[in-house]
Amino acid sequence: MAIKLIDKYVSTFINAHEYDRIQPQVTLADSMLRSKTGPGADFLGWINLPENYDKEEFARIQACSAKIRKTCDVLVVIGIGGSYLGARAVIEYLKSPLYNTLKKDTPDIYFAGNCISADALNELLAICEDKDVCVNVISKSGTTTEPAIAFRVFRALLEKKYGKEGSKERIFVTTDKARGTLKNFATQEGYETFVVPDDVGGRFSVLSAVGLLPIACAGIDIVKLMEGAAAASHAYTNPDLSKNDCYRYAAIRNILYRKGKTMEVLASYEPFSAMFNEWWKQLYGESEGKDLKGIYPASVIYSTDLHSLGQFVQDGSRTMFETVIDVLDTKSSFEIPNDPANIDGLNFLSGMDLNLVKKTAMQGTILAHVDGGVPNLLIEVSEKSEFVLGELLYFFELSCAISGYLLSVNPFDQPGVEAYKKNMFALLGKPGYEEMRKELEERLKN
Numbered sequence: 001m002a003i004k005l006i007d008k009y010v011s012t013f014i015n016a017h018e019y020d021r022i023q024p025q026v027t028l029a030d031s032m033l034r035s036k037t038g039p040g041a042d043f044l045g046w047i048n049l050p051e052n053y054d055k056e057e058f059a060r061i062q063a064c065s066a067k068i069r070k071t072c073d074v075l076v077v078i079g080i081g082g083s084y085l086g087a088r089a090v091i092e093y094l095k096s097p098l099y100n101t102l103k104k105d106t107p108d109i110y111f112a113g114n115c116i117s118a119d120a121l122n123e124l125l126a127i128c129e130d131k132d133v134c135v136n137v138i139s140k141s142g143t144t145t146e147p148a149i150a151f152r153v154f155r156a157l158l159e160k161k162y163g164k165e166g167s168k169e170r171i172f173v174t175t176d177k178a179r180g181t182l183k184n185f186a187t188q189e190g191y192e193t194f195v196v197p198d199d200v201g202g203r204f205s206v207l208s209a210v211g212l213l214p215i216a217c218a219g220i221d222i223v224k225l226m227e228g229a230a231a232a233s234h235a236y237t238n239p240d241l242s243k244n245d246c247y248r249y250a251a252i253r254n255i256l257y258r259k260g261k262t263m264e265v266l267a268s269y270e271p272f273s274a275m276f277n278e279w280w281k282q283l284y285g286e287s288e289g290k291d292l293k294g295i296y297p298a299s300v301i302y303s304t305d306l307h308s309l310g311q312f313v314q315d316g317s318r319t320m321f322e323t324v325i326d327v328l329d330t331k332s333s334f335e336i337p338n339d340p341a342n343i344d345g346l347n348f349l350s351g352m353d354l355n356l357v358k359k360t361a362m363q364g365t366i367l368a369h370v371d372g373g374v375p376n377l378l379i380e381v382s383e384k385s386e387f388v389l390g391e392l393l394y395f396f397e398l399s400c401a402i403s404g405y406l407l408s409v410n411p412f413d414q415p416g417v418e419a420y421k422k423n424m425f426a427l428l429g430k431p432g433y434e435e436m437r438k439e440l441e442e443r444l445k446n
């Protein structure tokens, strides 16, 4: 595998027998997952998705992305949570966080409907003013407030620009295959639709049309991405912890959690990982944080954050462990120039590849953090490529499921997400919430 888990930096925090003790629980978690007898068993479609997907739809995604690439300068992807994080993570990881400002023959891609901000919406509308625009609205339920508001706005923009008929060629809808407001509306208007599979939850949906259409629009090879994920799905089937890095990662997280390490910090030394970290945080946060349990998922980009959060990680409350992702071949290098005046005293670095400096910073930081009482897990990723990223996405999805079962939660539901929505709707005066509104307003007054 192109992914390797290195656990030597947790060896002073975990005794060998602890792996033996958790092994039966891992074996049980694996069996519950594979036999579909654990909690949330209706949402396991992601397990076989890398191979067991709708091939006809996949071909339509490729054709549609070619059409979008040809007909627009800007693709606006509307969605929130699992309906946008995967696509954005993959595009920024493989292309660049500066993707939109790069010279390229693919459209700029902006993400909307993932917040409630007039400024963000107005800025994007201004960007779209003189551009040719397409929209991909993604919502499994079709009723989520943030994307629904954005869709109203961008639908109106497209209808104004291209007329009702013209806008039909530019609006693409990813939603439930048969039910829901958005599906009904898309059918009525004649928009091309793609499917969020019934048995795949939002945060596990990056390898469905949810992620694949925007990713393909960015010119990324989605066949390779799926092949990488498929390779991972074959590689991580043996529940034996000594033979399965994916399950071992899940086991180590839980061993550390049971010792009071209640926060995991995902650390990367590459800014292109920032949105990947966000995807990972949603995956683990929404899957595990329930029943008053769970490891809080946090993230950093080093060395940037060594100059902000580094102090806390080194020296603050000892409740965390770190998982460091090291991408070995990022496909570029940079030689540090010589300065004859050596004003900064750094000429000892002259001629050195920046990747070596990064690697050394990483090694030094891991040792310092371990000395400071922070267990460190290292995940080596062989290269930055579609195939290997596909493996990595699957690695984390599968380990998340196993880890959730080790924690005895249902990793596939998200009951807690409803609480804020109900309060918001009541306070905004949604019909049917009148009593609740009175009660909440009273609480806010007092």
Ligand code: PA5
Residues within 6 Å of the ligand: 080, 081, 082, 083, 138, 139, 140, 141, 142, 143, 144, 147, 201, 202, 203, 204, 286, 414
């Ligand atoms: O992972 C999830 O299930 C959530 O983050 C959803 O993706 C998110 O709430 C958006 O939901 P929907 O796609 O129904 O608009």
